[in-house]
Every structure is written in structure tokens, then in C-alpha cells.
Amino acid sequence: MEKQVALFGETEPTANEALSGFRYRKEFLSFKEERDLAIELSALDLRPFEFQGHLGNRRVTSFGLKYDFGRRTVDPAPAFPRFIQELVPRVAAFANVASEQFQQVGVNEYRPGAGIGWHKDKPEFGIIAGISLLSPATMRFRRSTKGGWDRVSFDLEPRSIYILSGEARLLWEHSVPAQESLRYSITFRTLSERFLAKTPRANVI
Numbered sequence: 001m002e003k004q005v006a007l008f009g010e011t012e013p014t015a016n017e018a019l020s021g022f023r024y025r026k027e028f029l030s031f032k033e034e035r036d037l038a039i040e041l042s043a044l045d046l047r048p049f050e051f052q053g054h055l056g057n058r059r060v061t062s063f064g065l066k067y068d069f070g071r072r073t074v075d076p077a078p079a080f081p082r083f084i085q086e087l088v089p090r091v092a093a094f095a096n097v098a099s100e101q102f103q104q105v106g107v108n109e110y111r112p113g114a115g116i117g118w119h120k121d122k123p124e125f126g127i128i129a130g131i132s133l134l135s136p137a138t139m140r141f142r143r144s145t146k147g148g149w150d151r152v153s154f155d156l157e158p159r160s161i162y163i164l165s166g167e168a169r170l171l172w173e174h175s176v177p178a179q180e181s182l183r184y185s186i187t188f189r190t191l192s193e194r195f196l197a198k199t200p201r202a203n204v205i
């Protein structure tokens with residue numbers, strides 16, 4: 001049976017109880033910020049995400065670094081545009097990391113009918129912070145158990161932010177089912193300790 005968790009404002013105790021390492025705050029962006037960002041995002045050169053096993057109708061782009069799913073490598077990507085740079089300190093404060101630690105940013109555009117299938121983000125990346133714009137969505141989590149799956153889901157409101165760290169990041173898979181109207185997410189990623197240890201910084205950037 002799936003647990004549906006309603007989140008109001010900064011409800012970390014509730015969130016942590018349901019899923020350790022998941023944090024959420026609504027109204028992280030103002031309406032004006034959301035509108036201005038949506039204009040910036042609509043002007044980006046987004047490409048269809050194509051990879052076996054994933055829903056294909058989401059469009060994406062990356063900044064700072066990008067993960068090449070074919071070669072399984074982390075490669076350089078265009079620098080953060082100004083509107084992303086301006087968000088980083090605020091996102092970093094909410095995530096309790098230094099701004100410089102966010103080295104990768106991904107933009108997802110979900111037109112009506114687009115979603116993202118079950119996955120864990122690549123182990124090269126560490127903490128993930130996600131901002132939602134324009135339309136509500138549900139973020140679903142599952143973890144296999146002896147008898148089947150543990151499941152939990154959270155409503156993501158437009159202008160909200162979530163953090164995936166710890167168990168939510170490492171042990172649970174997540175997905176976002178298709179919704180009926182346009183939604184964007186901007187995801188910010190640090191690099192994992194493991195990846196940093198084996199990759200001198202100079203080679204990454």
C-alpha cells in the first residue's frame with residue numbers, strides 16, 4: 001500500500017519520518033521568479049531524452065557537467081547561465097552545502113504526457129536538489145523488500161524545492177508520472193565523495 005504524504009511548508013519531521021533524506025519546502029520561489037525562470041527555460045535548446053528503458057518524451061539539457069548515458073562518463077557541459085548562477089547560493093543554503101559543490105545542473109521539461117521512469121541518479125553525483133515550476137507533480141519512491149516494494153509518494157507543488165540525500169538518494173528509486181500540463185524541473189547535483197576521490201577536479205571541469 002502506497003503512503004501518500006501531504007507536506008505543508010517546511011515539514012521536515014513529517015518528510016523524514018516517511019523517507020529519511022527527503023526534505024521539502026513549498027514557495028521556495030515567488031510567482032515572479034517562477035515566471036521569469038520559465039521564460040529563460042523556454043528559450044533553452046532542450047533535446048529529447050533518449051535512452052532505453054526511460055520514458056522518452058521528456059526534454060533535457062545540462063550545465064556544468066553532463067552524464068553521457070551511452071559512454072557512462074561525466075563530461076563537461078556549458079557553464080551555468082546567469083539565471084542558474086543566481087539560484088545556486090539559495091539552493092545551496094537549503095541543501096546545507098557550499099555553492100561551489102553544485103557542479104551539475106539539469107533542466108527537465110515535461111510536456112503533457114511526459115514523465116520520468118524509475119531510476120536512481122548516477123552514483124557519480126551526490127546530493128540532489130530539485131525545483132519545480134508551473135505544474136504540480138507527484139514524486140514517487142520505491143525500495144525493494146523481501147516481499148515486494150516499500151512505496152511512498154510526495155506532492156511537488158510549483159515553486160517548491162526538494163532535497164534527495166541519504167536513504168532517499170541512495171536506497172530508493174524515484175519516478176515522476178506524466179502530468180497533464182507543462183512542468184519544468186531544475187535539478188542541482190553535487191559530486192559524490194567516491195567520484196571526487198578517483199577523479200582529480202581538474203579532469204572533471
Ligand SMILES: O=C(O)CCC(=O)C(=O)O
Pocket residue numbers: 106108116121130174176184185187
Ligand atoms: O522532475 C523532477 O523533479 C525529477 C527529475 C529527476 O529525477 C532527474 O532529473 O533525475
Ligand SMILES: [Fe+2]
Pocket residue numbers: 119120121174
Ligand atoms: Fe532523478
